[in-house]
Amino acid sequence: MFTGIIEEVGAVRHIRMGSTSCVITVGAEKVLTDVHIGDSIAVNGTCLTVYSFDGGSFSADVMPETMRRTNLGSLAPGSPVNLERAMAANGRFGGHIVSGHIDGTGQVRSLRREDNAVWVRIAASPDILRYIVEKGSIAIDGISLTVASVTAQDFAVSVIPHTGEETTLLHKKPGDIVNLECDILAKYVEKLLGHSTAKGGITPQFLSEHGFL
Numbered sequence: 708m709f710t711g712i713i714e715e716v717g718a719v720r721h722i723r724m725g726s727t728s729c730v731i732t733v734g735a736e737k738v739l740t741d742v743h744i745g746d747s748i749a750v751n752g753t754c755l756t757v758y759s760f761d762g763g764s765f766s767a768d769v770m771p772e773t774m775r776r777t778n779l780g781s782l783a784p785g786s787p788v789n790l791e792r793a794m795a796a797n798g799r800f801g802g803h804i805v806s807g808h809i810d811g812t813g814q815v816r817s818l819r820r821e822d823n824a825v826w827v828r829i830a831a832s833p834d835i836l837r838y839i840v841e842k843g844s845i846a847i848d849g850i851s852l853t854v855a856s857v858t859a860q861d862f863a864v865s866v867i868p869h870t871g872e873e874t875t876l877l878h879k880k881p882g883d884i885v886n887l888e889c890d891i892l893a894k895y896v897e898k899l900l901g902h903s904t905a906k907g908g909i910t911p912q913f914l915s916e917h918g919f920l
Contacts (some may be wrong), residue, residue, distance in 0.1 A: 709749050709791050711802035711844075711851020713874045714738055717750075719786045720764050727771040731755070731779065734764045738790045747793040747807065751875075752849025752886045753777050754793075754807025777809045778848075778884045787875045789849045802851030803844040804891055811835050813847075815883045816861055823868055825877055830861040831887060838889035838897075846888040850874050 717735035731750070738748055739760060746757045748765065755767035774780045782788065794800070813831040820826075829847065831839070839845055839862050843854050852864040871877040879885065899917065 708794050709752075709754070709802075709805040709807050709849070710794050710798075710800055711752075711805045711846045711849060712791065713789045713850055714791050716787050716873070716875055717790045719782050719784055719788060721784060722782060728774060729769045729780070730766060731769055731782070732764050732766045733788060733790070735790055736763070738792050739763070739765060742792075749789075749791045749793075749805070749807045749849045751778060751788050752805070752807065752846050752888055753779060753809055773809075776811060777886050778812055781884060787878070789874050791849055803846075805846045805849070805851060805888060806891055807849075808888065809886045810838070810889050811887055812884045813861075813887045815879045815881055815885060817881055818877065818879070821865070824865045825871060826855070826863055826865050827876060827879070828861055828863040829885060829887075833859075835887055835889060836860075836862065838893040840893070843893070844890045846886075848875060848885045849888075850876055 715735060715737040717733045719731065720734045721732040723730040733750060742757055742760050742765060744757060747754050748757060753773060755769065757765045757767055759766045769779055811832060813829040816828040816830050818825055818827050839854055839857050841854055841857055845852055845854050850870065854862055855865045856863045866876060
């Protein structure tokens with residue numbers, strides 16, 4: 708599990724492409740200080756498993772499903788990427804629950820400055836927008852952000868200076884593709900409500916069966 712608080716911006720060193728998969732090597736510093744084989748590191752919000760590392764980089768396999776769901780396939784040597792280690796059990800929960808399992812991608816529509824903040828508007832598919840609510844949480848390329856507004860075609864976040872300086876988001880341009888992970892709670896609620904509808908709706912018995920009463 709991750710929090711969406713980016714620890715550092717690394718850079719892709721090498722990508723070895725397969726037919727529908729790849730092996731990615733990322734240069735980093737901070738996330739390597741206590742790394743072990745098998746550790747999870749989120750790369751642009753995508754949970755990857757470290758299978759080798761040295762003093763300045765780590766490598767991970769990217770399976771076909773991940774290639775289809777994320778923007779990792781569009782990266783090239785030199786591309787900057789947001790990095791976060793899995794949350795330590797004794798760490799502060801500074802962002803929100805981020806699984807590192809990307810729901811899909813969105814496309815940057817615009818960036819607009821407002822005083823000390825920058826509004827970033829991102830277009831997304833209806834399958835993703837259904838889980839996005841105003842003042843809810845969203846992870847964009849692994850960055851935990853608060854949704855400022857939502858329409859039927861897109862949503863917007865307002866980015867403070869610190870987030871802009873410590874991540875890749877404000878270096879994006881209109882048309883760039885970003886990874887999106889919706890609030891996992893929304894997906895569980897939808898699944899739960901789907902079961903309840905099939906059984907005749909939410910009733911005291913239903914709530915009791917699921918531990919709410």
